[in-house]
Amino acid sequence: MKSEAIVSDTTQIEARSVGKKYGKFHALRDVSLGVSEGEFLSLLGPSGSGKTTFLMMLGGYEPVTSGQLRLDGQDMTTWSANQRGFGMVFQGYALFPHLTVAENIAFPLKVQKRSKAQIVDRVAQMVEMVGLDGHADKKPKALSGGQQQRVALARALAYEPKVLLLDEPFSALDKNLRGQMQEELRRLHRELGTTFVFVTHDQEEALALSSRVAIFNQGALQQIGTPAEVYERPANRFTAEFLGDINILSLAGLSDAPIELPTNAAAFDTLAIRPEHMRLATDTDANQLPATVRDRVYLGSKSRLLLETRAGEELMLYFDNGPGVPPPAAGTELRVAWNTPDSFAI
Amino acid sequence: MRAFLFLICPVLLFLGASYLLPFLGIVQLSFTDPDPGLAQYSRVLTEDLPTGVIWRTLRLCVMVTAVSVSCAYVITLLWVRGSPLVRSITELCIMIPFWISVLSRAFGWLSMLSNRGLLNTWLQDMGLIDSAIQMTRNEFAVVVGMSHYLIPFAVFPLATAMRNVDERVLTAADGMGATRLRIFWQVFLPMTASGIMGATLLVFVFSIGFYVTPALLGGGQSVLVAELIYLWIFQIPQWGMAAAMSVVLMLGVGGILYVLMRRYGEMAK
Structure with missing residues (x-):
């Protein structure tokens, strides 16, 4: 990752070796990345990985203890949140409970001392944009979680910030509403062209929404890339295991099997293959590995097979429950296969 | 559950015997002494002395409530949001007066404020004033003593409200560029409104029935309702008048409580 150029013509925000220490504890160390204008970047990681700390530092809500943050080529490390002027959607929304929807959205505009007429226009526009027509005079408590989320979005976007930061905005919503709000967020991003930086611990959400994903673990940036890049070519074992399911085989156990290794295998000691890239072998397949079925889980259109190799390593693959062919039962000896380009050494 | 309701009967009996029965006696007295009828009530509500005392009580209690709640707001702010050192100092300042009886505190203020008290002596010694300023035996002293x-x-309902304020809301307002002054007036203060309401209710209702502090610090110059009732019972016996005044006080406090509680209930929603 370090060798990759992080600055390009469209870079809007740049982090240079940014770190955060609380006393002796490193919450975040040495994060360098660039965010392009109009990008949708997700910061993904388990809790305590430093992703929210990084977002708060981007927004100016947490002081940076080492490194530098730049905005459009200027050093913004010491700027206050207000000077940076980013929109922010807090976890739990942080709406003003005593103000109506319209007053909540108008608050930042009043702070900016815009004219009354301008404020009224803009508030009406925002209320419509997030689909809250008819709710403008309600207090946040009278709204559902999804509606409160919309108010928070409208308030953060009201003053047309160049960058919108979102801290786990959907974590409090149920699954259906989540999907709906994700769609909404994609639409807003498309329509506005604002840069979105989005913190989540939900990998599906990150892959579905973002143009790029930055993966954090234990206070360090693990990998940054498009969803396809990070999923299909994880840089390390953490990323591989954190995103989706993965089969991991030790290279030592494969030395006598007829297997073609990926080109970078010499430098590493494990081979990784996504379950969906593995299948039951036919005689013509190149990479074949014998295994025994340990368990079978029926999932409707598919069955999930849990296998064990001769070296005692566990594998998982999906079997399509097509017409006529029953999935192999527990105890069956079989061979699995994959295409070399789908495997990678880590 | 219902089977165990009888267990609270002793309490009900005790309250009935010690509060309700005597109070009914007072109600009876108010309609019968010295003559049967509503004469006592019409005198209490029309004569200059009782109406003057009622108005003075209301006026003073509103002042006391305003002073107490505003002071308490500042103190609570320090207690809840100050640095650890400020917090522990404030906590002591809140708790220590709690352990001192109301009588001692009233005498304390007397020795502080009276004509030959500490404050007047200091001011005279420093040459700031020539002769003592009258600071006791008036409404000023009563307001100071009662507020103290x-x-x-007032601190506790306010503290609860302030602790419930979501820090992120303040951070959000700050991030939008709101000044500290705007955040306080337009965000923090309205978000603690329910606490202000609760504190107001508590202090006002308490203050209306105050006896010891106004009697000592007012020095007979600013008689409040409770003191007037005392006078009508022990000094210039007119028990019917005292009883009628008690009933009026009781109904007045009940009415104010009812209205404020409803308002408070709406805010808490």
């Missing part, structure tokens, strides 16, 4: 007693009671 009631401030801690």
Whole structure:
């Protein structure tokens, strides 16, 4: 990752070796990345990985203890949140409970001392944009979680910030509403062209929404890339295991099997293959590995097979429950296969 | 559950015997002494002395409530949001008066404020004033003494409200560029409104029935309702008048409580 150029013509925000220490504890160390204008970047990681700390530092809500943050080529490390002027959607929304929807959205505009007429226009526009027509005079408590989320979005976007930061905005919503709000967020991003930086611990959400994903673990940036890049070519074992399911085989156990290794295998000691890239072998397949079925889980259109190799390593693959062919039962000896380009050494 | 309801009967019996029965006696007295009828009530509500005392009581209690709740707001702010050192100092300042009886506190203020008290002596010694300023035996002293007693009671509802304020809301306002002054007036203060309401309710209702502090610090110059009732019972016996005044006080406090509680209930929603 370090060798990759992080600055390009469209870079809007740049982090240079940014770190955060609380006393002796490193919450975040040495994060360098660039965010392009109009990008949708997700910061993904388990809790305590430093992703929210990084977002708060981007927004100016947490002081940076080492490194530098730049905005459009200027050093913004010491700027206050207000000077940076980013929109922010807090976890739990942080709406003003005593103000109506319209007053909540108008608050930042009043702070900016815009004219009354301008404020009224803009508030009406925002209320419509997030689909809250008819709710403008309600207090946040009278709204559902999804509606409160919309108010928070409208308030953060009201003053047309160049960058919108979102801290786990959907974590409090149920699954259906989540999907709906994700769609909404994609639409807003498309329509506005604002840069979105989005913190989540939900990998599906990150892959579905973002143009790029930055993966954090234990206070360090693990990998940054498009969803396809990070999923299909994880840089390390953490990323591989954190995103989706993965089969991991030790290279030592494969030395006598007829297997073609990926080109970078010499430098590493494990081979990784996504379950969906593995299948039951036919005689013509190149990479074949014998295994025994340990368990079978029926999932409707598919069955999930849990296998064990001769070296005692566990594998998982999906079997399509097509017409006529029953999935192999527990105890069956079989061979699995994959295409070399789908495997990678880590 | 219902089977165990009888267990609270002793309490009900005790309250009935010690409060309700005597109170009914007072109600009876108010309609019968010295003559049967509503004469006592019409005198209490029309004569200059009782109406003057009622108005003075209301006026003073509103002042005391305003002073107590505003002071308590500042103190609570320090207690809840100050640095650890400020917090522990404030906590002591809130708790210590709680352990001192109302009588001692009233005498304390007397020795502080009276004509030959500490404050007047200091001011004279420093040459700031020539002769003592009258600071006791007037409404000023009553407001000071009563507020001092009631401030801690206002602190607790305020503290609860302030602790419930979501820090992120303040951070959000700050991030939008709101000044500290705007955040306080337009965000923090309205978000603690329910606490202000609760504190007001508590202090006002307490203050209306105050006896010791106004009697000592007012020095007979600013008689409040409770003191007037005392006078009508022990000094210039007119028990019917005292009883009627008690009933009026009781109904007045009940009515104010009812209205404020409803308002408070709406805010808490």
